[in-house]
Amino acid sequence: xxxxxxxxxxxxxxxxxxxxxxxxxxxxxxxxxxxxxxxxxxxxxxxxxxxxxxxxxxxxxxxxxxxxxxxxxxxxxxxxxxxxxxxxxxxxxxxxxxxxxxxxxxxxxxxxxxxxxxxxxxxxxxxxxxxxxxxxxxxxxxxxxxxxxxxxxxxxxxxxxxxxxxxxxxxxxxxxxxxxxxxxxxxxxxxxxxxxxxxxxxxxxxxxxxxxxxxxxxxxxxxxxxxxxxxxxxxxxxxxxxxxxxxxxxxxxxxxxxxxxxxxxxxxxxxxxxxxxxxxxxxxxxxxxxxxxxxxxxxxxxxxxxxxxxxxxxxxxxxxxxxxxxxxxxxxxxxxxxxxxxxxxxxxxxxxxxxxxxxxxxxxxxxxxxxxxxxxxxxxxxxxxxxxxxxxxxxxxxxxxxxxxxxxxxxxxxxxxxxxxxxxxxxxxxxxxxxxxxxxxxxxxxxxxxxxxxxxxxxxxxxxxxxxxxxxxxxxxxxxxxxxxxxxxxxxxxxxxxxxxxxxxxxxxxxxxxxxxxxxxxxxxxxxxxxxxxxxxxxxxxxxxxxxxxxxxxxxxxxxxxxxxxxx
Ligand code: FES
Ligand code: MG
Numbered sequence: 001x002x003x004x005x006x007x008x009x010x011x012x013x014x015x016x017x018x019x020x021x022x023x024x025x026x027x028x029x030x031x032x033x034x035x036x037x038x039x040x041x042x043x044x045x046x047x048x049x050x051x052x053x054x055x056x057x058x059x060x061x062x063x064x065x066x067x068x069x070x071x072x073x074x075x076x077x078x079x080x081x082x083x084x085x086x087x088x089x090x091x092x093x094x095x096x097x098x099x100x101x102x103x104x105x106x107x108x109x110x111x112x113x114x115x116x117x118x119x120x121x122x123x124x125x126x127x128x129x130x131x132x133x134x135x136x137x138x139x140x141x142x143x144x145x146x147x148x149x150x151x152x153x154x155x156x157x158x159x160x161x162x163x164x165x166x167x168x169x170x171x172x173x174x175x176x177x178x179x180x181x182x183x184x185x186x187x188x189x190x191x192x193x194x195x196x197x198x199x200x201x202x203x204x205x206x207x208x209x210x211x212x213x214x215x216x217x218x219x220x221x222x223x224x225x226x227x228x229x230x231x232x233x234x235x236x237x238x239x240x241x242x243x244x245x246x247x248x249x250x251x252x253x254x255x256x257x258x259x260x261x262x263x264x265x266x267x268x269x270x271x272x273x274x275x276x277x278x279x280x281x282x283x284x285x286x287x288x289x290x291x292x293x294x295x296x297x298x299x300x301x302x303x304x305x306x307x308x309x310x311x312x313x314x315x316x317x318x319x320x321x322x323x324x325x326x327x328x329x330x331x332x333x334x335x336x337x338x339x340x341x342x343x344x345x346x347x348x349x350x351x352x353x354x355x356x357x358x359x360x361x362x363x364x365x366x367x368x369x370x371x372x373x374x375x376x377x378x379x380x381x382x383x384x385x386x387x388x389x390x391x392x393x394x395x396x397x398x399x400x401x402x403x404x405x406x407x408x409x410x411x412x413x414x415x416x417x418x419x420x421x422x423x424x425x426x427x428x429x430x431x432x433x434x435x436x437x438x439x440x441x442x443x444x445x446x447x448x449x450x451x452x453x454x455x456x457x458x459x460x461x462x463x464x465x466x467x468x469x470x471x472x473x474x475x476x477x478x479x480x481x482x483x484x485x486x487x488x489x490x491x492x493x494x495x496x497x498x499x500x501x502x503x504x505x506x507x508x509x510x511x512x513x514x515x516x517x518x519x520x521x522x523x524x525x526x527x528x529x530x531x532x533x534x535x536x537x538x539x540x541x542x543x544x545x546x547x548x549x550x551x552x553x554x555x556x557x558x559x560x561x562x563x564x565x566x567x568x
Contacts, residue, residue, distance in 0.1 A: 003242075004040045004074065007111035022111075038074040039242040042112035044103065044128065046119055048082035053200065054144055055123035055191030056222050060231040064116050064142065067235025073113075073242055076234065078249055080106055084121050085474075092123040093276075093472065094444025097550070098542060099127035099561050100134075107135045114242035115543065116234055120144035120192070120222075120473075122199040122430055125207060126277035130247045130273055130558065132212075133284040138241035139249050140234045140342055141213040141467070143204040145222035146315035147192035152183055159194045161309040161476040164450070172458045191544040192222025195315040196308040198475035202270035203277060206252020208324045209264040209342030210257040212249070219319035237343065253285045256336040260347070262294050266301040266374025267327060269310035269393045272483055275376070276445075280556030283563040291378040291387040291554055295511065298374030301334050301395050304364045309478040310393040311370055313362045321362035325354035330365050362523045370483050374548060381489045381514040382522065383468070383494050386486040386554050390506075394478035396464040400508040402480075403516070404431040408500045411436040420455040428462045431504045435495045437471035438488020439557045441548045443543070449473035449483040466506050468513065470495055470553075480507065482513055484553040490535065490550075497525040 005026070009018040023036060043064050047057040061077055068075040081099040083092045107115050115135075117128040120143045132139040134195070150157035157166075166187075170180045193200030208218035214234055220227040241247065258278065265274050275294060282289035305327060307313050325330035327353045328335050337348040364370055375393035380386075392400060407430045409415035415434055418424055426432075432451045439445045449471035453462050467481045470488035494515065498504070503516040515522070538544045549559035 003113050004038055005036050005111050007040075007113065008109070023252055028151070035074055038072065039113040039239065040074045040076050040111055041068045041238045041242050042107060042110060042115040043075055043077045044115070044119070045077050045079045045118045046082040046124060047410050048084070050087040051082045051084040051121055051510065052188070052191060053084055053193045054082055054119075056144055056227070056530040057118055059228055060118050060142060060144065063231035064118070064235035064238070067232035068239045071236045071239035073239035076110070076112060078106055078110060083123050083127070090442060091444035091446045093446075093557065094546060096123040096127045097546070097562070099124065100130040100562070103128050103131035103202050104134050107131060107137060112137070114138040114140070114238045116140045116142055116490075117240045118142045118144065120200050120204065121161060122273065125200070125203045125370055126280060127190045129207065129249070129281050130284055130562075131211065131232070132390055133139055133253055133281055134562070134564075136248045136250045138238070138246055139212070140238045140241070142231050142234045143193070143207070143213065143217055143218070144218050145192050145224070145227045146195040146201055146219050147190045148223060149186060149195055149314045150186040150189040152186045156314065157183070158196045158308055158314050159476070160474065161199070161478070163187050164477055167403045168453070168458065171455060190223045196476050197269055197271065197305070197310070199271040199273040201315050202265065202268065202274045202475055205268055205324050206264050206270065206274060206278070208262045208534070209260050209328060211252045211339055211345070211347060214343055215325050215353065216319070216323050219315055219323040221316045221319065241342070247342060250285065252340055252342060253281070253287065254339065256339040257289050258282055258287055258289050259293070259297070260335050260339055262289070262297045263301045263331060264324070264327070265294070266298045266376060267303060267331055269303045269307060269370070269375040272389045272391050273472055273529050275389055276472065276484070276553055276557055279554065280558040283556050283558050285564060294376065295378035298376055299462055301374045302366060302369035303375050304330055304366065304369055306362050306364065309476055310375060310391075317362045321357050321360035322355045325350045329354050330363055332366065356386060377508055377511060379508070379511050379513045381512040383498070383513045383515050384485045385494070386552065388485040389483050390481065390508060395480040398507070399466050399480040401506070402431075402466050403503055403505040404429045406431050406433045406498050406500055406502045406504050408435070408498055409435045409451075412442065412446065413517055415448070415451060419452055422456055424454055424456075426457065428457055428465060430465065431506070432465055432467040433495070433498050433504070434467070434469035434471060435489035435498070437469050438490055438493075439552060440547060441470065441488050441490030443546060443550075445470075445472050445557060447472050447474045449481055450477040450479060468504065485513070486552045486554045488552065492526070492529055494522070496529050497522060514539070528537045
């Protein structure tokens with residue numbers, strides 16, 4: 001087998017000359033022949049001044065390099081795109097597939113026998129794992145880790161569940177401008193990813209449970225020395241699998257791993273974004289991650305982890321309580337412990353090494369769950385023929401069965417312009433509807449699904465309303481919010497047909513979301529929609545590629561042509 005610098009030689013006539021040339025260039029960096037004549041472990045560098053969540057990446061890269069060298073291999077660091085939630089316009093989801101392509105092609109293009117991908121901010125780990133699944137080179141995932149918590153007036157704060165809560169309080173006039181400025185400096189007190197169970201933490205935990213990273217990698221706080229040691233150990237392990245040739249992502253991304261991922265997603269009260277990412281990762285394997293299986297698992301798997309936004313603790317507390325291995329231990333027979341891991345054994349080994357922490361109250365046992373059923377439910381109905389998601393764990397119980405009058409917003413701009421209008425005809429019993437916010441519609445399926453409570457209702461003390469859209473929602477948000485309505489309105493999904501004043505019925509127990517108009521009226525509205533002139537298409541560049549190729553939420557919003565073809 002060709003290893004190290006000899007892998008994938010660029011053709012300059014003969015291989016001998018191609019290698020000679022490659023070595024001549026790399027020696028410009030001061031490498032010796034001894035260094036170059038070894039297996040190579042590539043390491044992705046996703047540091048960026050625009051990505052504070054990845055602020056510890058340089059330290060982690062150093063530690064991975066040290067681990068690789070201690071094990072006798074050669075580390076080679078290379079850059080890829082980095083994406084931060086707040087700095088990615090129009091949305092980070094729009095760019096996820098670009099990062100997946102960049103990462104995949106750079107792993108393919110450059111000589112390496114294994115790769116360590118270091119990521120964390122929401123879309124980065126999914127992008128990297130989509131890439132790793134497609135390349136199928138031995139891969140170790142190193143999450144950057146969660147931030148430590150912040151404090152304000154004796155209260156513990158976390159990005160960004162408390163960002164929303166406190167901003168809502170400011171909007172309602174409960175917190176003045178001076179105090180909200182102080183809070184602004186306390187919400188994100190260290191580098192690392194949001195320290196609630198947002199998308200970043202969700203994916204870091206799910207990926208650990210899928211065996212793609214070393215035990216405890218999902219939860220160690222970003223600034224802790226333990227995280228640096230984990231990076232060193234990950235580098236060592238990558239050097240070993242560079243030599244042994246496996247396990248590869250394809251050996252780990254099995255039906256059991258996807259099932260385990262769904263159980264953990266439900267049990268941690270995970271982000272709804274995790275559903276889209278797991279579908280995308282699965283689409284690059286021969287296996288599926290379906291909404292029906294997620295819902296079926298949610299009926300068995302309880303919520304056991306007491307973390308914001310559904311619960312009360314933060315990621316560092318989950319870590320100190322035993323992290324993912326302890327959670328897997330509590331989940332018992334819901335988890336397939338024979339699933340292999342990149343560490344070399346199976347999940348059973350990770351569970352056997354899980355720490356017992358007397359008195360901890362973050363990870364519950366199955367006889368004392370936070371919620372007896374999983375955090376998410378999948379809804380169907382005449383408004384969502386291909387499904388929609390509700391995070392029932394973060395919803396108001398009184399609204400889980402609710403019929404209300406629709407108040408429709410055409411798009412994000414329309415919502416921004418009208419939601420706080422004192423003359424807006426809206427009551428707390430209405431259903432707020434937002435459309436044109438799906439994968440193609442916005443584009444990039446923004447996290448606009450958390451429609452704000454209209455200011456005039458907020459001032460009256462209304463904290464939650466039923467809100468429905470084809471958008472996503474930040475994993476750090478909460479409320480009775482129906483998301484990912486598929487097909488989206490921009491491609492003619494039934495959400496496009498709702499009119500202000502229609503009645504909408506949400507029935508989570510029955511798993512239904514319906515527009516209460518008769519079939520003939522629905523058909524008439526659909527014909528009228530179909531007869532409209534099509535919306536303009538982006539003329540060039542990535543936006544055009546995205547528009548032409550992005551799949552719907554149930555399929556993961558990957559590019560259709562990136563999926564693994566049947567039989568491959
Ligand atoms: Fe990066 Fe929340 S903004 S993880
Ligand atoms: Mg997020």
